Amino acid sequence: MKLSVERLSAGYGSIEALHDVSMCCETGETVAIIGGNGAGKSTALNCICGVVPISCGEVCLDGRDISDEPPHKIARMGIAQVPEGRRVFPRLTVLENLEMGAYMIDDKAVFRERLGYAYDLFPRLHERRWQNAGDLSGGEQQMLVIGRALMRNPRFLLLDEPSLGLAPVVVENIFDVIAGLVKTSEVGIVLVEQNAAIALSIAGRGYVLENGAVILDASAEALLSDDKVKAAYIGG
Secondary structure (H helix, E strand, C coil): EEEEEEEEEEEEEEEEEEEEEEEEEEEEEEEEEEEECCCCHHHHHHHHHHCHHHEEEEEECCCEECCCCCHHHHCCEEEEEEEECCCCCCCCEEHHHHHHHCCCCCCCHHHHHHHHHHHCHHHHHHHCCCCCCHHCCCHHHHEEEEHHCCCCCCEEEEEEEECCCHHHHHHHHHHHHHHHHHHCCCCCCECCCCCCCHHHHHCCEEEEEEECCCEEEHHHHHHCCHHHHHHHHHHH
């Protein structure tokens, strides 16, 4: 299965945030999108999910144009987004948050299977299952929102800045899980991340966005060794 954006342009009012952007991801691979603040990375994810309307171009799922579909229908097609900022339901327990991610699952056996999968990925969620999500640490909340998105077994998982504001040891743990997802579930991952080094270390391919346009498209290995990429986004 393939998710792609083709010659995509979008913006907010008179401000164009994306211009003529083309990218793709297939199930079973991780694709990183890197770039500075305001480059258009989050806007690209929001366009794919139908949250931000596009002005030109297409969002396609296996060749089908889904650009005009509403967000809830896009979610039912197997595209799940974990937005920036760890948006948990703070007054609900960890378990109730995970249940919210499974609202489309009617089969109790399937629900139990998906819940067990989330707990296996993040054992801390099982330990904290009766605790209100608002009382969790930042790292635990990030585990929760990823687990919640995985409850409905998406074909594509869009992650927006999962390392933001987290301690290095927590980031390492979460990225270990992300790296393993494509091996255990064949999900396709689109990873937006300002920590370019860690994003490219687990991705197969990457795109560099600058001022709303793709300026580089290459293997992760090639981007990691590119002098301009290292100087601008990695250091060294």
